[in-house]
Amino acid sequence: MKVETDPNSAKAESATLAIHGGAPVRTEPLPLEFPGIHHMDEEEVEAAVRVLRSRSPFRYYGIDLQGEVDAFESEFAAFLGISYCLALNSGTGALHTALSALGVGPGQEVIVPAYMWVSVVAAVVNLGAIPVLADINDTFCMDPAALEAKITPRTTGIICVHMSGAPAEVEAVAAVARKHKLFLLEDCAQCAGGSIRGRKVGTFGDMAIFSFQMNKNMTSGEGGCIVTSDEMLFNRAVACHDTGYARDASGRAMFDRPELCLWGRGYRIDEMRAAILRVQLRKLPRVTGHMHASKYRLREALKRFPQITLRKIVDEAGDTGCFLLTTFPTARVAQEVNRALRAEGIVTSAQGVNDIVMTEWGLHIYFNIPSLVHKTGIDRANSPWSLAENRESRTEYGKGTCPYADSLFERSCLLAIPSCLTRRDEDDIIAAFDKVLSVIGS
Ligand SMILES: Cc1ncc(COP(=O)(O)O)c(C=O)c1O
Incomplete structure (x- = not known):
C-alpha cells in the first residue's frame, strides 16, 4: 500500500479502505x-x-x-469553419430537424452507435425510419468496420456520435459513408470544441448537431444547433425547425420555393438564450482547457496501474476532457473498484452522476432504453416497426446486439471531470485510485 506522507494532503490516509471501515480519502463531495x-x-x-x-x-x-440569434449563428459557424449554422431550442430538436432536412422516413434504415443518447434513436423512430445499431470499439464510439457490416440496401444514412467529450473515428466513418453513398450526420452534443488534427467535430459530415443543454461544454440551459456546408440542407432545416417554410433575409416566410414548403416542428430558439450562448462560446476554450488539463493529469497518473485500460483517444489535443473512462479486466473488478472509490468520497452530491459503472449510465446505453428494446411504436399502428415499408428491416435491440459494447459497458467506469476541479480535487482522485487499486484487482 502506497501511503502519501504529506500531512497537509487528503492522501495521508490509513491503508484500510473506506469500504472496509477505514477513513475515506475525502468527505467533501466533488463539484457537480x-x-x-x-x-x-x-x-x-x-x-x-x-x-x-x-x-x-x-x-x-x-x-x-x-x-x-443571427449573431450567434454566424459566430458558431466561424468557430467551426463551416458555412451555415441554425440555432434551435434543443439538441433533440436539432436531430429531428436535421433528419427531416435529409429526407429520412419509412423504408429507410439509419445506423447509430450502441453508445449514444436516447434522442438519437428517437429522432429516427419519430420519422418512421428504422434505427440499426452498430457496435463501438475502444474509442467508445462507432466502430467503422462494425458500421460497414450493418449496411443494407435500405440504409440511407449514419449518425456518428462523438461521445463523452472525445471525437469518434469520424474520418473512417465518413469514408464508409462516401463509399456507400450514405448521408453522415455527426452528433456533437457531448463534444463542442472537440477536434481531430485541428479540424473541428461537426465539419466531417453532411450535417452536424450540437446541444447546449445544461450538462454540455457550453450551455444556455436548453438549446442546440445544426451546422452544414450545404445551402439546400440548411434551408430545409430552417423550414422544418420553424413553421415549415424557409425565411428570406428579412425573416419573412417564403411561399414561392416549392422545394422549401415543408412541415414545421416549432423548435425555434429565443434571443435570450442566443445572447447567453455568444458569451459561452467565447468561454468554451477556457472550459475545455480546464477539463482537458484535469483529465490528462489523471490519465497520466492512472497509467501506472496495470488493472486499468484507458479509453482510446483519436487525438488527445482535440479531446474536450469532460469525462474519464477507465476499463477493467472483468465486470466484477469494475464494480468493486467503483464501489470502493465511491466510499473513498469520489462522488458528487446526490444529484450528480459522476462516478459510475457504465451500465448505470441510463439512456446512453442501447439496452437501457425500454422503448427501443420493446420496439414501442410512436402511434396506435405501432409505427415504424409495423410499417409495410420497413418489413424487410432486421430490428434487434436487446442486450447482446452489440457484444463488444456490452463487454465494455460492464467493465468500464465513467468519471465526470467538472470544469472547476482544483489540484486538491485531482490529488484526491489520484490518491483514491492509488488506495483502492493497491487492494482490489491487483
Ligand atoms: C449525444 C447526445 N445527443 C443529443 C442530445 C440531446 O440534446 P438535448 O438535451 O439538448 O435535447 C444529447 C443530450 O444529452 C446527447 O448527449
Whole structure:
C-alpha cells in the first residue's frame, strides 16, 4: 500500500479502505459536472438582461431586435469553419430537424452507435425510419468496420456520435459513408470544441448537431444547433425547425420555393438564450482547457496501474476532457473498484452522476432504453416497426446486439471531470485510485 506522507494532503490516509471501515480519502463531495455552468457569471447575466431590456426576445422580429440569434449563428459557424449554422431550442430538436432536412422516413434504415443518447434513436423512430445499431470499439464510439457490416440496401444514412467529450473515428466513418453513398450526420452534443488534427467535430459530415443543454461544454440551459456546408440542407432545416417554410433575409416566410414548403416542428430558439450562448462560446476554450488539463493529469497518473485500460483517444489535443473512462479486466473488478472509490468520497452530491459503472449510465446505453428494446411504436399502428415499408428491416435491440459494447459497458467506469476541479480535487482522485487499486484487482 502506497501511503502519501504529506500531512497537509487528503492522501495521508490509513491503508484500510473506506469500504472496509477505514477513513475515506475525502468527505467533501466533488463539484457537480455541468461544464459551461461553472464559468457562468455576470457576463451571461448582462447578455440576458440586454435582451429583456430591448423587450425583443423573439428572433425574427421585435420592437428593438438585437439580432442575437443571427449573431450567434454566424459566430458558431466561424468557430467551426463551416458555412451555415441554425440555432434551435434543443439538441433533440436539432436531430429531428436535421433528419427531416435529409429526407429520412419509412423504408429507410439509419445506423447509430450502441453508445449514444436516447434522442438519437428517437429522432429516427419519430420519422418512421428504422434505427440499426452498430457496435463501438475502444474509442467508445462507432466502430467503422462494425458500421460497414450493418449496411443494407435500405440504409440511407449514419449518425456518428462523438461521445463523452472525445471525437469518434469520424474520418473512417465518413469514408464508409462516401463509399456507400450514405448521408453522415455527426452528433456533437457531448463534444463542442472537440477536434481531430485541428479540424473541428461537426465539419466531417453532411450535417452536424450540437446541444447546449445544461450538462454540455457550453450551455444556455436548453438549446442546440445544426451546422452544414450545404445551402439546400440548411434551408430545409430552417423550414422544418420553424413553421415549415424557409425565411428570406428579412425573416419573412417564403411561399414561392416549392422545394422549401415543408412541415414545421416549432423548435425555434429565443434571443435570450442566443445572447447567453455568444458569451459561452467565447468561454468554451477556457472550459475545455480546464477539463482537458484535469483529465490528462489523471490519465497520466492512472497509467501506472496495470488493472486499468484507458479509453482510446483519436487525438488527445482535440479531446474536450469532460469525462474519464477507465476499463477493467472483468465486470466484477469494475464494480468493486467503483464501489470502493465511491466510499473513498469520489462522488458528487446526490444529484450528480459522476462516478459510475457504465451500465448505470441510463439512456446512453442501447439496452437501457425500454422503448427501443420493446420496439414501442410512436402511434396506435405501432409505427415504424409495423410499417409495410420497413418489413424487410432486421430490428434487434436487446442486450447482446452489440457484444463488444456490452463487454465494455460492464467493465468500464465513467468519471465526470467538472470544469472547476482544483489540484486538491485531482490529488484526491489520484490518491483514491492509488488506495483502492493497491487492494482490489491487483
Ligand atoms: C449525444 C447526445 N445527443 C443529443 C442530445 C440531446 O440534446 P438535448 O438535451 O439538448 O435535447 C444529447 C443530450 O444529452 C446527447 O448527449
